[in-house]
Amino acid sequence: MDTTLATFENDVIAASTLTPVLVDFWAPWCGPCKTLGPMLEKLEAEYEGKWRLVKVNVDENQELAAHFQVRSIPHVVAFADGRPVDQFIGVLPEGQLRTFLDRLVPQGADGARVEAQAALAEGRRDDAYDALQAALAYDPGFDEARLDLIELLLDDDRIDDVRSEVELLSPKTTQGIDARYNAIKTRLDALDAAADLPPTDALEARVASNPDDLEARFDLASAFIARLKYTEALEQLLVIVQRDRAFREDIGRKTMLSVFDLAAHQPELVAQWRRKLSASLF
Numbered sequence: 001m002d003t004t005l006a007t008f009e010n011d012v013i014a015a016s017t018l019t020p021v022l023v024d025f026w027a028p029w030c031g032p033c034k035t036l037g038p039m040l041e042k043l044e045a046e047y048e049g050k051w052r053l054v055k056v057n058v059d060e061n062q063e064l065a066a067h068f069q070v071r072s073i074p075h076v077v078a079f080a081d082g083r084p085v086d087q088f089i090g091v092l093p094e095g096q097l098r099t100f101l102d103r104l105v106p107q108g109a110d111g112a113r114v115e116a117q118a119a120l121a122e123g124r125r126d127d128a129y130d131a132l133q134a135a136l137a138y139d140p141g142f143d144e145a146r147l148d149l150i151e152l153l154l155d156d157d158r159i160d161d162v163r164s165e166v167e168l169l170s171p172k173t174t175q176g177i178d179a180r181y182n183a184i185k186t187r188l189d190a191l192d193a194a195a196d197l198p199p200t201d202a203l204e205a206r207v208a209s210n211p212d213d214l215e216a217r218f219d220l221a222s223a224f225i226a227r228l229k230y231t232e233a234l235e236q237l238l239v240i241v242q243r244d245r246a247f248r249e250d251i252g253r254k255t256m257l258s259v260f261d262l263a264a265h266q267p268e269l270v271a272q273w274r275r276k277l278s279a280s281l282f
Contacts (some may be wrong), residue, residue: 183261
């Protein structure tokens, strides 16, 4: 892939948050570039998506070359997590290239999790499932990968599988203040509560007849969370915050925060309700 100043942010900076990116600064007149370029292309194919190659023609992109202080080519800069992390100048033998790449590419469980994130970003959910299972086979105690898997299972409404995976999380996650786990627990608690609650229209009638019945409002919010109706749940929770912060140890605000994590794929909704919550608190 070729990139320019206009596309560099997307092609390299953003892309490297999912998969490491090698940027090859080259020019058509550069003899060594004609040796290195095909080697990098061959290795990119061999590594099967574990890193990406992006090329910058320095004659056509002098501002980019100047920014990265490219004075001699070929000049290769490696990016990971949105920033440059390593580089080399000139042509390396293939063995040294592989060593350079192996330092860059996450291995084992970390590598499998990176593959899962890249697959999910491209809409390949089955591949993401497989990669996360591989990560957990490498390291069953890798809670971050297990939380990724649980979130996928939640999205697919595979609640029994979610409960099974939650049982395998370590105490440091389940007994700490992990925001992702708290969001998952909020959804599971809401599902459990909803199974024993009256229908939502009956709860709405209770709230309408007594707006100060905060227990009814929280039950209604739980029913909405179980059905993924986050806007409706947040409406009820915000009223609880506004009327009584002390109700059940500030459960209105705490549950709103967990709903924000559950609804992270709806950033506009989350931003809107964060503002409303903030306005109610200060």
